[in-house]
Amino acid sequence: MNIKITLPDGSIREFSNGVTGAEIARSISEGLARNALAIEVNEEIWDLSRPITSDSKVRILTWNDAGGKKAFWHSSAHLMAEALEALYPGVKFGIGPPIENGFYYDVDLGGRPFGEDDLIAVEKKMAELARKESRFIRSEVSKKDALEYFEKKDDPYKIELIQELADGSITFYQQGNFTDLCKGPHIPHTGFIKAIKLLNVAGAYWRGNEKNKMLTRIYGITFPKQKDLDDYLLLLEEAKKRDHRKIGKELELFTFSERVGMGLPLWLPKGTILRERLEQFMRRAQVKAGYDPVVTPHIGSKMLYVTSGHYQKYGKDSFMPIRTPDENEEFLLKPMNCPHHCEIYSSKPRSYRDLPVRLAEFGTVYRYEQSGELHGLTRVRGFTQDDAHIFCRPDQVKEEFIKVIDLVLFVFKSLGFDQYTAQISLRDPNDKSKYIGEDELWERAEREIQEAADERGLKTVAVKGEAAFYGPKLDFMVKDALGRSWQLGTIQVDYQLPQRFGLEYVGADNQRHRPVMIHRAPFGSLERFVAVLIEHCAGNFPLWLAPEQVAVLPISERFNAYGNSVMDKLKSLDIRGFIDDRDEKIGRKIRDAEVRKIPYMLIVGEREAMEGKVAVRKHGAGDQGSVLLDEFIRKFQEEAAVPGEG
């Protein structure tokens, strides 16, 4: 009896019942058969060797498919486990999944320390075992047999896992001398794994629970070709070079001080210029988009947060309240700006004609983050949000969403983030009790967010159950120059705060209505955004953002006077820069300016001084020849224009 197999191109082929993925691949082409790692069967990923017994829609997966990589790395985790077992008999295994880049395995080495040398030894063993081309053999086992196997092996972690599985759904995979509880899928054999690198070791609690025993987590990555591994290691190196903490130090953008406190960034003069340029850019874009800037204090009465509900939910995780000496009133450092903005909204009666009201503030907020989570500028305890709250009628949500999406995309485009996606976080349809706000409002908002995103051609993934309890949201992810994803801006609908603060407007029907609130922050936080921007452009900021745009470099001290006159002229036009009038040779001055990533160097000597010219050198591009100073300024100002202006 034959079965019908539908291929990705829509064509349907007949195969005999029990055909395997490997056979289907071979029927398509030898090349595909050689590169095939797994097969997607009706949206499930299977081993290539598993018989298909009913009409199915399939897709052969190779290294170029996410599913193929996943199987590859999952198999690599098993290979690592096999090597570990060979080298350290008695080792016990937790879980070993594939991750975004590679895989890990949590193991219990019985208290034995595990260091660099061990990583290399395991790597070697893995390579040796990979060459054996051991097949990954799937077998279905009964719960009883499964438990028996791991009891004999004395592996408490696997036993715990099996106990939670239903009988009849348990599968083992075996390759070489190693057998593991695993639902698969796996690549055909270990020989595909040609390049192996174990990256690092870290502690991780069994099942992520700190009450449990800490296991040793070994991270690794593998590739089908050595070249791929080399490229990946280069990428890691490049990422290290671009680390915003390193560049931030080198370019004197920001610093931290133990005396000030951890997670509290100090913006140095050059970093402040960068930050203020971004602020100004956003301020102007927001004025154009109909926002009203507001300013609110850094602290607020504890009652404000009791009203907002944040105190109840986060009070124990925030900085302790500040008490006044006389009345013993309590104040909190503000962890967000919305409650203050709600009070601004309710400072006077609002008519439906006034809506939407859009209140924007670069609000600095303070949140107590766990000490282990602090990281450069991306995770800090005090940061400034490019925050705004839109108070609108329910019928305006979609339109406002579209406007915010436009603003966010404008920001991304202006800063060179060409690749982005968005995640729509929706309610968990199985448990609506977790959320506040009326059903119809939710349904409408969720639908309208999707529509708004679609209308703007935004690539979105909708994830159910990820919404905040107070409303659905849209989060933006950008890909940086190295292909890494970062979560930046966010737009959130909120039904809760308007209710808690009793916000109202008078409708056309002369009745009181509750506005909907939209929280949004295109940058997210300036700190985090600057960090991402630094890593994206490797510290080579676009001209309009560069803290130092121009360096004037006199050939010798004899031309310092002319250099100064050039500098004065530039400064009078708000062009940022400095003159390097040190007693150094020109080669040295150029090198120093290049290292500092100054976009333009203006070299001035006898020839330039005579003719009122400057010799232009562009960072990273070299000598551009001499032009009249005015000519340079004209071109410079064109290039340095702030996006969205002029």
Add this chain to the structure above:
RNA sequence: GCCGUUGUAGCUCAGUGGUAGAGCACUUCCUUGGUAAGGAAGAGGUCGUGAGUUCAAUUCUCAUCAACGGCUCCA
């Protein structure tokens, strides 16, 4: 918060149970040099902080703080 690693000059890093060293940066002098490091001299550190062991601690032990790699968390 938890586990692990680290902490020496402004930066990057050597080093030692007998109170410290390099390169770059800095200061001064020589040099006035045309597109990525000219030469010389000098200055600079209670070796993260506190305690303990020792005749003697930057070095060994413990505690503490911070950074880093993870885990957990994230309004």
